[in-house]
Amino acid sequence: MNPEGSQASGRPLAVKIGAIGCALLLMALIAIGLTLRLTWSLEGGAAAINEAGRMRMQTWRLAQALPGADPQRLALLIGQFDTSLDLLQRGDAARPLSVPRNEDSRVALKAVQQSWQELRKEWQQPLAGGNAAQNALIARQAEEFVGGVDRLVGTIEQQLARWTTLLNVAQFAMMALAIAAALALMYSAQLLVFGPLSRLQAALASVESGDLSARVASEGGDEFGAVARGFNRMAVRLQDLYSSLERRVQQKTEHLQAERARLAALYEGAALVARADSLQALAQGFAAQTRRAVQADAVAVRWSDEENRRYVLLASEGLPDEMIDAEHCVPTGDCFCGQPKAQAQTQLVTLQDWRGSVPRRMGRVDAGQCRRAGFACVLSVPVRLHERMVGEVDLFFRTPTELGADDQALLDALASHLAGGMEGLRADALQREAAVADERSLLARELHDSIAQSLAFLKIQATLLRDEIARKPQDGGRVQATLAELDAGIRESLSDVRELLVHFRTRTNAEDIGPALRTTLTKFEHQTGLPAHLSIEGEGMALPPDVQVQVLHVVQEALSNVRKHAQAHAVWVDVQQAPQWVVEVRDDGQGMENASPALDETHVGLRIMRERAAGIGATLDITSVVGAGTCVTLTLPRLLPAAETFEVERTLS
Numbered sequence: 001m002n003p004e005g006s007q008a009s010g011r012p013l014a015v016k017i018g019a020i021g022c023a024l025l026l027m028a029l030i031a032i033g034l035t036l037r038l039t040w041s042l043e044g045g046a047a048a049i050n051e052a053g054r055m056r057m058q059t060w061r062l063a064q065a066l067p068g069a070d071p072q073r074l075a076l077l078i079g080q081f082d083t084s085l086d087l088l089q090r091g092d093a094a095r096p097l098s099v100p101r102n103e104d105s106r107v108a109l110k111a112v113q114q115s116w117q118e119l120r121k122e123w124q125q126p127l128a129g130g131n132a133a134q135n136a137l138i139a140r141q142a143e144e145f146v147g148g149v150d151r152l153v154g155t156i157e158q159q160l161a162r163w164t165t166l167l168n169v170a171q172f173a174m175m176a177l178a179i180a181a182a183l184a185l186m187y188s189a190q191l192l193v194f195g196p197l198s199r200l201q202a203a204l205a206s207v208e209s210g211d212l213s214a215r216v217a218s219e220g221g222d223e224f225g226a227v228a229r230g231f232n233r234m235a236v237r238l239q240d241l242y243s244s245l246e247r248r249v250q251q252k253t254e255h256l257q258a259e260r261a262r263l264a265a266l267y268e269g270a271a272l273v274a275r276a277d278s279l280q281a282l283a284q285g286f287a288a289q290t291r292r293a294v295q296a297d298a299v300a301v302r303w304s305d306e307e308n309r310r311y312v313l314l315a316s317e318g319l320p321d322e323m324i325d326a327e328h329c330v331p332t333g334d335c336f337c338g339q340p341k342a343q344a345q346t347q348l349v350t351l352q353d354w355r356g357s358v359p360r361r362m363g364r365v366d367a368g369q370c371r372r373a374g375f376a377c378v379l380s381v382p383v384r385l386h387e388r389m390v391g392e393v394d395l396f397f398r399t400p401t402e403l404g405a406d407d408q409a410l411l412d413a414l415a416s417h418l419a420g421g422m423e424g425l426r427a428d429a430l431q432r433e434a435a436v437a438d439e440r441s442l443l444a445r446e447l448h449d450s451i452a453q454s455l456a457f458l459k460i461q462a463t464l465l466r467d468e469i470a471r472k473p474q475d476g477g478r479v480q481a482t483l484a485e486l487d488a489g490i491r492e493s494l495s496d497v498r499e500l501l502v503h504f505r506t507r508t509n510a511e512d513i514g515p516a517l518r519t520t521l522t523k524f525e526h527q528t529g530l531p532a533h534l535s536i537e538g539e540g541m542a543l544p545p546d547v548q549v550q551v552l553h554v555v556q557e558a559l560s561n562v563r564k565h566a567q568a569h570a571v572w573v574d575v576q577q578a579p580q581w582v583v584e585v586r587d588d589g590q591g592m593e594n595a596s597p598a599l600d601e602t603h604v605g606l607r608i609m610r611e612r613a614a615g616i617g618a619t620l621d622i623t624s625v626v627g628a629g630t631c632v633t634l635t636l637p638r639l640l641p642a643a644e645t646f647e648v649e650r651t652l653s
Helices: 003-065 071-090 103-123 132-208 223-243 245-275 279-294 321-326 368-372 405-449 451-471 476-505 514-528 545-566 597-601 604-615 647-652
Strands: 298-304 310-317 329-331 347-350 377-385 388-397 532-537 571-576 582-587 619-625 629-635
Touching (some): 003 071, 003 132, 071 103, 103 132, 223 245, 245 405, 310 388, 321 368, 388 405, 514 532, 514 545, 514 571, 545 582, 545 604, 604 619
Antiparallel strands (some): 298 310, 298 388, 571 582, 582 629
């Protein structure tokens, strides 16, 4: 119901109620006005009677004062009487005071005025006191005048009696009007409001009990008529909805089941991507799930190279063997399958019409193979990862089908899961390859730094021994010396191998590097017999595990150099944790003549230590004094870099 219709239909009821209210209000105002008017007149008449009574008193006072009266006093009394008479003539709205306007009262008031004018002329003349005849005349005149005033008062009282009767009648009329108004309002409310409401309530109760055929009489153009018509329309609509409710519920149930199936397909696709450990397993599982999700007769999952030149069949389900053999590798753009990257989109291709048109050939691939296999249409879904074509999913149907928006969204989401899974497997393979490469690089560095040098030395010694035996076979002392050197070299190589194994098996504590340093120094003391001292000062943040590993390897390399070259008597390892980590390895050995960075070209161990320090953002300083020892200082940055996982170190450990 629109607002304009509601306003238009709301006017009649409002007009009816307003008309009744206005009529009752007008009648009440008239009755109240009449009552107020009568009350005002009664008050004015009562005041006039009081004023006339005072005139009688003033008359007798004036009559008594006339014989021998003082002129000034006589003038004052006459003036007071004139004032009272003038007040009765003009009236006083403030008191209120007024003589009724009826004919009798006007005649009586005029007679009093005339009598006073005549009497006033006589009484203003001076009179000698003590004359009995004159006093009797004055008394008679006063009595006659007072009689005129009494007649005026009588006419006023008669008019007041009539007004009092009218006031009583008006009061009874107002009471009757109030009763009639109440009855009229009750009748109007029953007729205009309560009756329609009761009918509407009865119809609502019928609908609530299940009787949708209940209707409400919609006579009249007021609001209740509009509500009744709206209720009838609602009842018709409800009856229609109820009659088709079963069909609607079935449709909604089918829609919810389809949505549930799509969500289940998406969940299964995500689970498959998470658990697949190879590209073949991922493709085969995805082919089976997609076929079930869209009820396809066959499915093919294809992979595309980075240049998008061809599509290779990874997995299939439901395809004939001849199609699998023929379409194992499809060049891009040669068939319905294998869309070029620029035009790739989810599309449904019809392979044949109902009249059996001849299949056409596209490029080097026979598109009629699908028709001969009994397929009527093919649904191609590109598999993209960002802007790169990863592959394609082809769904085959033996009967014509249509692609809805929900189905297309489901297929695109599944293709996105497949692309993510394929890229994840590719990233895992690259990570494993990088880990192997890093492992080989580490082994090469460690072997070159330790065993390779020792073996090179042994090779030189063996050559010298061969030459010495060939030149002087009888010189046994020289041979024994060379053999001793070879034995020492072999022992050195064996020690290097053992030290390398110790380095590879070293583990750190996630919270504190102290135990690992103590273990390293204990092993150093057992190998060399040299005392090793550890000092840790300050309190600082614990190093990340990967940083701890690199710090520990730098310390081990410095200790290895002390063992091999320093000829020291003791070693000190000092660790400062605050304000930043600083690790020093000092010895009291023979020192080095030159500790500049140029030594890295010939001293592989020093270069490896600097590479490890650079890998964690630290700096490595080497100071040495000939005859006083060497100090290797590793200074870590105040803000450590984000922890990087060294896969090689974890693999070797």
